[in-house]
Amino acid sequence: MALDFLKRIFNPNNVTIALDDIQALILRSRPVPYYGTVAVFEINDATQAKLILKELLPIITSAKDWHKNEGASVTLTFTYKGLEKIGLPKDSLDSFPEAFREGMAKRAPFLNDVGVNDPKYWEKDFKNATIHIAAAVIANSEEHWKTKLQEFRAKFSNNKGLKLLKSHDFGATEEVKNVFGFRDGISNPEIEGSGIDTPPGFDRPLKTGEFVLGYPGEGDITKPYPQPDILGKNGSFLIFRKYQSQVADFNKYIQENSRNPQEGELLAAKMVGRWRSGAPLVLSPDKDDKELGDDPHKNNAFSFKNDEFGKKCPFSSHIRRMNPRDSKTFVLEDERLHRIIRRSVTFGDIVPPDVTKDDGKERGQYFMGISANAMGTLEFLQKQWANDGNSQNLGTEKDPMIGVQDSEGLFTMPADPLVKRYRGLQTFNIVKGGEYCFIPSLSALRWISEL
Numbered sequence: 001m002a003l004d005f006l007k008r009i010f011n012p013n014n015v016t017i018a019l020d021d022i023q024a025l026i027l028r029s030r031p032v033p034y035y036g037t038v039a040v041f042e043i044n045d046a047t048q049a050k051l052i053l054k055e056l057l058p059i060i061t062s063a064k065d066w067h068k069n070e071g072a073s074v075t076l077t078f079t080y081k082g083l084e085k086i087g088l089p090k091d092s093l094d095s096f097p098e099a100f101r102e103g104m105a106k107r108a109p110f111l112n113d114v115g116v117n118d119p120k121y122w123e124k125d126f127k128n129a130t131i132h133i134a135a136a137v138i139a140n141s142e143e144h145w146k147t148k149l150q151e152f153r154a155k156f157s158n159n160k161g162l163k164l165l166k167s168h169d170f171g172a173t174e175e176v177k178n179v180f181g182f183r184d185g186i187s188n189p190e191i192e193g194s195g196i197d198t199p200p201g202f203d204r205p206l207k208t209g210e211f212v213l214g215y216p217g218e219g220d221i222t223k224p225y226p227q228p229d230i231l232g233k234n235g236s237f238l239i240f241r242k243y244q245s246q247v248a249d250f251n252k253y254i255q256e257n258s259r260n261p262q263e264g265e266l267l268a269a270k271m272v273g274r275w276r277s278g279a280p281l282v283l284s285p286d287k288d289d290k291e292l293g294d295d296p297h298k299n300n301a302f303s304f305k306n307d308e309f310g311k312k313c314p315f316s317s318h319i320r321r322m323n324p325r326d327s328k329t330f331v332l333e334d335e336r337l338h339r340i341i342r343r344s345v346t347f348g349d350i351v352p353p354d355v356t357k358d359d360g361k362e363r364g365q366y367f368m369g370i371s372a373n374a375m376g377t378l379e380f381l382q383k384q385w386a387n388d389g390n391s392q393n394l395g396t397e398k399d400p401m402i403g404v405q406d407s408e409g410l411f412t413m414p415a416d417p418l419v420k421r422y423r424g425l426q427t428f429n430i431v432k433g434g435e436y437c438f439i440p441s442l443s444a445l446r447w448i449s450e451l
């Protein structure tokens with residue numbers, strides 16, 4: 001989101017939550033362009049790890065200046081095993097939700113992580129659930145990124161309490177394209193109390209408790225959160241999932257199922273629900289519109305009200321499944337309760353549409369989803385909206401971007417005069433691993449470091 005836009009929608013009079021205690025990633029979108037690194041660690045020694053945590057505290061970024069989105073931010077999260085290893089009291093450990101305690105690999109049946117996405121094929125640290133801490137440095141320039149990364153590394157380089165299991169760089173240019181060449185990270189819910197002034201046409205901010213622990217949510221009820229208060233309040237949960245994108249296969253599928261590049265672009269856009277520029281199909285159904293895609297005031301100001309039959313944006317497209325907005329669903333559900341803040345980042349290079357042979361390189365996305373009920377939301381989205389078509393009366397059809405495709409691989413595209421049905425879709429984004437993480441507040445991090 002353009003910086004001037006963020007600054008304009010910030011109103012200090014609307015701040016009612018402790019921004020300086022909440023980690024920045026929860027409220028702060030990725031800068032444009034962005035540069036960064038994710039790193040995952042195992043705790044070897046709890047006492048030493050707590051010393052490192054004390055050292056790290058001053059560089060962990062709070063959400064205080066989220067709207068400025070300047071410089072570099074450092075985020076630190078714990079898995080359940082990490083909290084256990086660092087010595088959280090049993091009562092506190094028991095106060096975490098069951099899905100979090102089990103960890104992502106064990107939750108495969110609830111996530112529909114089957115077939116090519118089965119945890120048995122995941123990278124070893126994810127498969128064996130050895131990750132205790134996951135951290136990210138995200139910056140708005142190469143210089144800020146390198147400086148902050150160095151500062152971050154210096155905090156634990158002489159200490160054997162933490163073992164670095166893996167670190168991976170990511171980034172995107174001004175156009176914020178993912179490896180398929182589609183702009184990503186446009187639509188995100190806003191949080192009440194964070195200082196947001198939503199422009200006309202935008203969805204109203206959701207209640208704080210949907211995303212930050214310890215506050216009332218949409219039903220005006222504060223859901224139970226990890227205890228004691230200092231540990232849970234102002235924290236949140238993060239879903240971390242590594243995807244390998246099969247872009248050449250996607251391009252090949254598009255080519256084989258269209259008569260010319262123009263028709264191919266339309267089919268690709270119909271699968272996503274937006275054109276490559278980010279322009280929503282609902283607002284520009286026939287061709288891409290770069291100006292619209294670039295405009296943060298307009299590129300998310302739409303509803304599905306005037307697209308009742310999905311002829312502009314198919315019911316099965318990725319964005320309509322993941323956020324049906326005001327679409328009629330065939331199973332009674334409140335779509336506002338399944339929202340998630342996305343801070344996903346892209347790694348590897350973009351593959352142009354004419355490349356149809358895989359070069360074997362690592363490329364894809366770290367999906368990072370945040371909410372107070374992130375595990376429940378992800379499990380719902382994965383099982384119901386991504387891998388089952390029932391809520392949109394589409395039988396067992398799957399999400400064309402993130403569904404685990406079966407032998408039929410169906411995609412339905414309502415069109416005039418007839419509905420078009422495409423078959424033989426593959427799983428274009430394959431899960432290579434993931435974890436459920438807790439994002440403690442800054443005071444919780446301090447409390448943990450003093451346990």
Ligand code: HEM
Pocket residue numbers: 178180182183184185186187188243245272274318319320322323340342364365367369378381382401402429
């Ligand atoms: C590699 C995997 C994925 C790719 C390539 C991908 C791609 C995209 C793209 C291009 C958009 C449209 C731009 C935007 O609004 O940001 C989008 C939107 C979205 N995606 Fe994904 N996505 C992936 C994984 C996921 C997963 C795992 C989930 C959740 C389970 C998810 C949930 C969403 C949501 C909620 C939206 C916004 C919908 C809206 O509000 O209009 N995505 N994604």
